[in-house]
Amino acid sequence: MILTKQYRCIHSTSCQCTKGHLSEDVIFLVFHNLNWNPKLIATLSRVCKWFDDLAKRVLWKEFCRTRAPKMLQDLQSNGSHIVDGNWRALGKLLIYCSGCTKGGLFNSIQIPGHFVYQTRFSRTSGKSFLLPQCRTDVLYVSDPCEHLDQGEEGDVGFFRGIFKSFATSKVRKILINEGAKLHPSEVCPYCKAKLWSMLQAQMIPQSASLRLGSYDDCIEYYVCLNGHMLGICTLLPLSDSEDASELR
Secondary structure (H helix, E strand, C coil), X not given: CCCCXXXXXXXXXXXXXXXXXXXXXXXXXXXXXXXXXXXXXXXXXXXXXXXXXXXXXXXXXXXXXXXXXXHHHHHCHHHCCCCCCCHHHHHHHHHEECCECCCCCCCCCCECCEECCCCCEEHHHHHCXXXXXXXXXXXXXXCCXXXXXXXXHCCEEEEEEEEECHHHCHHHHHHHXXXXXXEXXXXXXXXXXXXXXXXXXXXXXXXXXXXXXXXXXXXXXXXXXXXXXXXXXXXXXXXXXXXHHCCC
Protein backbone atom coordinates (compact mmCIF):
# COMPACT_ATOMS: atom_id res chain seq x y z
CA MET A 1 0.00 0.00 0.00
CA ILE A 2 1.34 3.45 -0.92
CA LEU A 3 1.02 5.95 1.93
CA THR A 4 0.12 9.47 0.87
CA LYS A 5 1.75 12.35 2.69
CA GLN A 6 -0.95 14.80 3.74
CA TYR A 7 0.45 17.47 6.01
CA ARG A 8 3.04 20.14 5.31
CA CYS A 9 5.10 21.44 8.21
CA ILE A 10 4.57 25.18 8.67
CA HIS A 11 6.04 25.45 12.16
CA SER A 12 9.62 26.21 11.29
CA THR A 13 11.53 27.52 8.27
CA SER A 14 14.42 25.26 9.27
CA CYS A 15 12.30 22.10 9.17
CA GLN A 16 13.55 19.57 6.63
CA CYS A 17 10.07 18.06 6.11
CA THR A 18 9.43 20.13 2.99
CA LYS A 19 7.31 17.45 1.33
CA GLY A 20 4.73 17.12 4.10
CA HIS A 21 3.98 14.47 6.70
CA LEU A 22 2.19 11.17 7.01
CA SER A 23 -1.23 11.45 8.63
CA GLU A 24 -1.49 11.14 12.40
CA ASP A 25 -3.52 7.95 12.00
CA VAL A 26 -0.72 6.26 10.07
CA ILE A 27 1.92 7.30 12.61
CA PHE A 28 -0.35 6.11 15.43
CA LEU A 29 -0.62 2.66 13.82
CA VAL A 30 3.13 2.47 13.22
CA PHE A 31 3.96 3.20 16.86
CA HIS A 32 1.21 0.92 18.08
CA ASN A 33 2.93 -1.85 16.14
CA LEU A 34 6.24 -0.81 17.74
CA ASN A 35 4.63 -1.08 21.20
CA TRP A 36 5.15 2.66 21.79
CA ASN A 37 8.93 2.35 21.90
CA PRO A 38 10.05 5.34 24.00
CA LYS A 39 13.46 5.75 22.33
CA LEU A 40 11.81 5.91 18.92
CA ILE A 41 9.23 8.40 20.20
CA ALA A 42 12.06 10.59 21.51
CA THR A 43 13.88 10.30 18.18
CA LEU A 44 10.75 11.26 16.24
CA SER A 45 10.23 14.29 18.49
CA ARG A 46 13.55 15.73 17.39
CA VAL A 47 12.70 15.68 13.68
CA CYS A 48 10.62 18.86 13.72
CA LYS A 49 8.00 20.75 15.75
CA TRP A 50 5.11 18.97 14.03
CA PHE A 51 6.36 15.57 15.14
CA ASP A 52 7.21 16.94 18.60
CA ASP A 53 3.65 18.20 19.01
CA LEU A 54 2.23 14.84 17.90
CA ALA A 55 4.48 13.00 20.34
CA LYS A 56 3.39 15.23 23.24
CA ARG A 57 -0.32 14.93 22.48
CA VAL A 58 -0.63 11.32 21.38
CA LEU A 59 2.43 9.06 21.44
CA TRP A 60 3.68 9.71 24.99
CA LYS A 61 0.11 9.43 26.25
CA GLU A 62 -0.29 5.98 24.72
CA PHE A 63 3.14 4.95 25.99
CA CYS A 64 2.19 5.90 29.57
CA ARG A 65 -1.14 4.12 29.33
CA THR A 66 0.57 0.97 28.12
CA ARG A 67 3.48 1.08 30.58
CA ALA A 68 1.51 1.87 33.78
CA PRO A 69 -2.23 1.42 33.15
CA LYS A 70 -3.37 1.04 36.77
CA MET A 71 -1.32 3.99 37.99
CA LEU A 72 -2.59 6.17 35.13
CA GLN A 73 -6.18 5.23 35.84
CA ASP A 74 -5.74 6.27 39.47
CA LEU A 75 -3.88 9.50 38.65
CA GLN A 76 -6.74 10.57 36.38
CA SER A 77 -9.61 9.43 38.60
CA ASN A 78 -11.90 11.80 40.53
CA GLY A 79 -11.49 14.52 37.92
CA SER A 80 -7.74 14.88 38.37
CA HIS A 81 -5.98 16.34 35.31
CA ILE A 82 -2.40 16.32 36.59
CA VAL A 83 -1.15 14.37 33.57
CA ASP A 84 -3.09 16.11 30.79
CA GLY A 85 -0.71 18.10 28.61
CA ASN A 86 2.36 16.75 30.38
CA TRP A 87 2.57 13.24 28.99
CA ARG A 88 6.20 13.53 27.91
CA ALA A 89 7.27 14.43 31.45
CA LEU A 90 5.43 11.44 32.87
CA GLY A 91 6.83 9.17 30.17
CA LYS A 92 10.35 10.27 31.04
CA LEU A 93 9.66 9.80 34.75
CA LEU A 94 8.59 6.21 34.14
CA ILE A 95 11.76 5.16 32.33
CA TYR A 96 14.57 7.59 33.19
CA CYS A 97 16.82 7.73 36.26
CA SER A 98 18.04 11.32 36.46
CA GLY A 99 21.36 10.56 38.18
CA CYS A 100 23.25 13.55 39.61
CA THR A 101 26.05 15.96 38.84
CA LYS A 102 28.65 17.51 41.13
CA GLY A 103 27.39 20.86 42.31
CA GLY A 104 23.84 20.04 41.19
CA LEU A 105 20.78 19.14 43.24
CA PHE A 106 22.48 16.58 45.45
CA ASN A 107 25.94 18.20 45.33
CA SER A 108 27.85 14.98 45.86
CA ILE A 109 29.06 12.77 43.04
CA GLN A 110 28.79 12.41 39.29
CA ILE A 111 26.41 9.64 38.18
CA PRO A 112 25.03 10.04 34.64
CA GLY A 113 21.30 9.76 34.02
CA HIS A 114 20.15 6.71 32.07
CA PHE A 115 17.14 4.83 30.78
CA VAL A 116 15.70 2.15 33.05
CA TYR A 117 14.21 -0.88 31.35
CA GLN A 118 11.56 -1.55 33.98
CA THR A 119 10.59 0.10 37.28
CA ARG A 120 7.85 -0.63 39.78
CA PHE A 121 5.92 2.36 41.15
CA SER A 122 3.94 1.84 44.35
CA ARG A 123 1.20 3.89 45.99
CA THR A 124 1.71 1.93 49.21
CA SER A 125 5.43 2.78 49.25
CA GLY A 126 4.54 6.43 48.66
CA LYS A 127 2.87 6.63 52.09
CA SER A 128 6.26 6.07 53.70
CA PHE A 129 7.55 9.33 52.18
CA LEU A 130 4.77 11.46 53.67
CA LEU A 131 4.45 12.95 57.14
CA PRO A 132 1.60 11.38 59.17
CA GLN A 133 -0.60 14.47 58.67
CA CYS A 134 -0.16 14.20 54.88
CA ARG A 135 -0.92 10.52 54.38
CA THR A 136 -4.29 11.15 52.79
CA ASP A 137 -2.26 12.46 49.81
CA VAL A 138 -1.56 9.98 47.01
CA LEU A 139 2.08 9.56 46.00
CA TYR A 140 3.52 6.88 43.74
CA VAL A 141 7.22 6.15 44.32
CA SER A 142 9.61 3.90 42.43
CA ASP A 143 11.92 1.29 43.85
CA PRO A 144 15.45 2.74 44.16
CA CYS A 145 17.67 2.51 41.10
CA GLU A 146 20.87 1.11 42.62
CA HIS A 147 24.34 2.38 41.74
CA LEU A 148 26.73 0.28 43.77
CA ASP A 149 30.29 0.92 44.96
CA GLN A 150 30.38 4.70 44.47
CA GLY A 151 33.59 5.23 46.44
CA GLU A 152 33.14 7.16 49.68
CA GLU A 153 29.42 7.52 48.96
CA GLY A 154 28.93 3.74 49.18
CA ASP A 155 25.91 2.21 47.47
CA VAL A 156 23.72 4.99 46.08
CA GLY A 157 20.04 4.69 45.23
CA PHE A 158 17.93 7.10 43.16
CA PHE A 159 14.16 7.12 43.38
CA ARG A 160 11.42 9.11 41.72
CA GLY A 161 7.68 9.55 42.00
CA ILE A 162 4.54 11.53 41.23
CA PHE A 163 1.69 12.98 43.31
CA LYS A 164 -1.95 12.70 42.37
CA SER A 165 -3.69 16.10 42.38
CA PHE A 166 -0.62 17.82 43.80
CA ALA A 167 -2.23 21.26 43.49
CA THR A 168 -4.72 20.33 46.24
CA SER A 169 -2.38 18.13 48.31
CA LYS A 170 -1.57 18.65 51.99
CA VAL A 171 2.16 18.47 51.19
CA ARG A 172 1.90 21.47 48.87
CA LYS A 173 -0.23 23.38 51.37
CA ILE A 174 2.34 22.88 54.14
CA LEU A 175 5.24 23.87 51.89
CA ILE A 176 3.48 27.11 50.97
CA ASN A 177 2.21 27.92 54.47
CA GLU A 178 5.66 27.35 55.96
CA GLY A 179 7.27 29.56 53.32
CA ALA A 180 9.53 26.85 51.94
CA LYS A 181 12.05 28.24 49.46
CA LEU A 182 12.30 26.99 45.91
CA HIS A 183 15.75 25.95 44.70
CA PRO A 184 17.41 29.07 43.25
CA SER A 185 18.76 27.45 40.09
CA GLU A 186 18.04 23.74 39.63
CA VAL A 187 14.80 22.53 38.03
CA CYS A 188 12.92 19.24 37.70
CA PRO A 189 14.66 17.00 35.14
CA TYR A 190 11.27 15.78 33.93
CA CYS A 191 9.23 18.97 33.42
CA LYS A 192 11.69 21.87 34.10
CA ALA A 193 9.56 23.26 36.96
CA LYS A 194 11.04 24.76 40.14
CA LEU A 195 11.78 22.46 43.08
CA TRP A 196 11.19 22.36 46.83
CA SER A 197 13.71 20.56 49.05
CA MET A 198 11.86 18.25 51.43
CA LEU A 199 15.01 18.02 53.54
CA GLN A 200 15.18 21.78 54.06
CA ALA A 201 11.45 21.83 54.76
CA GLN A 202 12.01 19.09 57.38
CA MET A 203 9.33 16.93 55.78
CA ILE A 204 11.21 13.63 55.40
CA PRO A 205 9.83 11.02 57.84
CA GLN A 206 11.97 8.19 59.21
CA SER A 207 9.69 5.73 57.45
CA ALA A 208 11.20 6.83 54.11
CA SER A 209 14.65 5.47 54.94
CA LEU A 210 13.11 2.28 56.32
CA ARG A 211 11.19 1.78 53.08
CA LEU A 212 14.29 2.34 50.94
CA GLY A 213 16.67 0.39 53.15
CA SER A 214 18.94 3.41 53.56
CA TYR A 215 20.78 5.29 56.29
CA ASP A 216 18.55 7.75 58.19
CA ASP A 217 20.83 10.73 57.61
CA CYS A 218 21.61 9.93 53.97
CA ILE A 219 18.31 10.54 52.24
CA GLU A 220 17.17 13.64 50.38
CA TYR A 221 14.41 14.36 47.92
CA TYR A 222 12.76 17.20 46.06
CA VAL A 223 9.21 17.85 44.86
CA CYS A 224 8.54 20.13 41.88
CA LEU A 225 5.63 22.50 41.32
CA ASN A 226 3.96 19.86 39.13
CA GLY A 227 4.18 17.13 41.76
CA HIS A 228 7.13 15.11 40.43
CA MET A 229 9.50 13.78 43.08
CA LEU A 230 13.16 12.80 42.77
CA GLY A 231 15.56 11.73 45.45
CA ILE A 232 18.81 10.09 46.46
CA CYS A 233 19.85 7.88 49.35
CA THR A 234 22.80 5.83 50.58
CA LEU A 235 21.71 2.22 50.78
CA LEU A 236 22.46 0.01 53.74
CA PRO A 237 24.40 -3.22 53.16
CA LEU A 238 21.95 -6.01 52.42
CA SER A 239 22.18 -7.65 55.87
CA ASP A 240 21.62 -4.30 57.60
CA SER A 241 18.68 -3.38 55.39
CA GLU A 242 17.05 -6.71 56.16
CA ASP A 243 17.35 -5.95 59.88
CA ALA A 244 15.90 -2.49 59.34
CA SER A 245 12.90 -3.89 57.47
CA GLU A 246 11.97 -5.92 60.54
CA LEU A 247 11.52 -2.65 62.47
CA ARG A 248 8.83 -1.27 60.18
